[in-house]
Amino acid sequence: MKRWLKGAHRLRVTLWTLIVPPTTWAVHFLFSYLWVAISCERIGRWALFPTAFAIGTVVALIVILASGVIAWQQSRTPGDPPPHNEGTDIDRLRFLAYSTMLLAGLSFVAVIFTAMPVLMLGDCR
Amino acid sequence: MRGKSSAISILTAGFLAGCNTHQSTLAPFGADAADIRHLFIMMLVGAVLIAGGVALLMRHAVRAPEGSIDHRKGMRIVLWLGGIIPTVVLLGLLAYSLPYMKPRPASPADLTIAVDGEQFWWRVAYAPPGRPPILSANEIRIPTGRTVAFRLSGGDVVHSFWIPGLAGKMDMIPGRINSLVVRADKPGRYRGQCAEFCGLSHALMAFDVIAMPPAAFDAWLAEQARPARPGDAAGARLFAENGCGGCHGIAGVNAPSRIGPDLTHFGSRRTLAAGILPMTEANVAAFIRHPEKTKPGVRMPSFPQLSDDEAIALARYLQGLK
Ligand SMILES: [Cu+2]
Secondary structure: OHHHHHHHOOOOOOHHHHOHHHHHHHHHHHHHHHHHHHHHHHHOOOOOOHHHHHHHHHHHHHHHHHHHHHHHHHHOOOOOOOOOOOOOHHHHHHHHHHHHHHHHHHHHHHHHHHHHHHHHHOOOO | OHHHHHHHHHHHHHHHHOOOOOOOOOOOOEHHHHHHHHHHHHHHHHHHHHHHHHHHHHHHHHHOOOOOOOHHHHHHHHHHHHHHHHHHHHHHHHHHHHHHHOOOOOOOOOEEEEEEEEOOEEEEEEEOOOOOOEEEEOEEEEEEOOEEEEEEEEOOOOEEEEOOOOOOOEEEOEOOOEEEEEEEOOOEEEEEEEOOOOOOOHHHOEEEEEEEOHHHHHHHHHHHOOOOOOOOHHHHHHHHHOOHHHOOOOOOOOOOOOOOOOOOOHHHOOEEOOOOEEOOHHHHHHHHHOHHHHOOOOOOOOOOOOOHHHHHHHHHHHHOOO
């Protein structure tokens, strides 16, 4: 775990990795709707492979968690004391990493909130 | 002064709505509305507690001298009160309320009632399992203690079927059948209302709901399955001469029609024109001559050429159809 976290430093947070958590959330959201629509249309009831849906949800959560942890690491990159609002590379990194971490938190909760009704309602009406 | 009195009347209107026992989710006669009321009260109590807590915190924050907590502690408060606690509370509420949102299961042995929303009335067809459907309109009767499956659709535009005391509302969409399974628990006379703007007389599109003990309901339904027993011959002749039967079906007299409400057992309904007027001879006669005076935009032509006596004869004939 320690070593893995160290390695995470090499995956530099950029504007592209910033959108990983919300994109995962968006894909999971779309996937939930499609899953229910296709199940209800094809077999008339929820659901085709509910376990597969649960596994997909867990995968989405892991992706979001991983990018959150990496971002958390890099937001704590040591250096000068706050505020980190200069136009320097290190401040930019810390800013992007911190934003990614917050987005990861939001996306994590959102994926759970989306999956819960799908798993608990289980009805096509 | 004016502002004050209107504020008072708005407030009292809110409280008086609480006295309404025939069209209110807060006075449920069905299992689903009881659930909705329960959830509403839970949410209300929770919201009041949280609002109170926030108000206390705000008071504290405004009064505390500057610098009484450091940056770290401040950020921790933001994290817990602004992030973690709200998330956990919402998660808990979601987990608690989802089971209530699960649609009620229906069995093939349940009575099915097909209801179509039309501008500005309700087509009703009772379909007891294994028997031919029974047509009616503008009034719905259901047995207590049994599940009933409504199949809801729209004939022209989107309407919404809402019996507040029984269950939540459900859209009626042309070309689509939505299912709503309910169970009434308390006999009585209640009211439903169209809850999706559908045209000029949308607000005048309501209906009576009568929940009856199962034995009484079965007897009533058997009675409804019989064709009409027309009396008044003068009225019957006027009905045929004026072409009323082209739009209004009367089982045993003319063919069913989808254009206007079925009148086979019109006389046994409690209200006229989709829950709008009391069912009196004078009201029926007046409605037949000038329906648009009661309901702007109504899809029934007016019959001003009918004399007072003719209108009364028609009303008497129709009200005789028990
Ligand atoms: Cu309407």
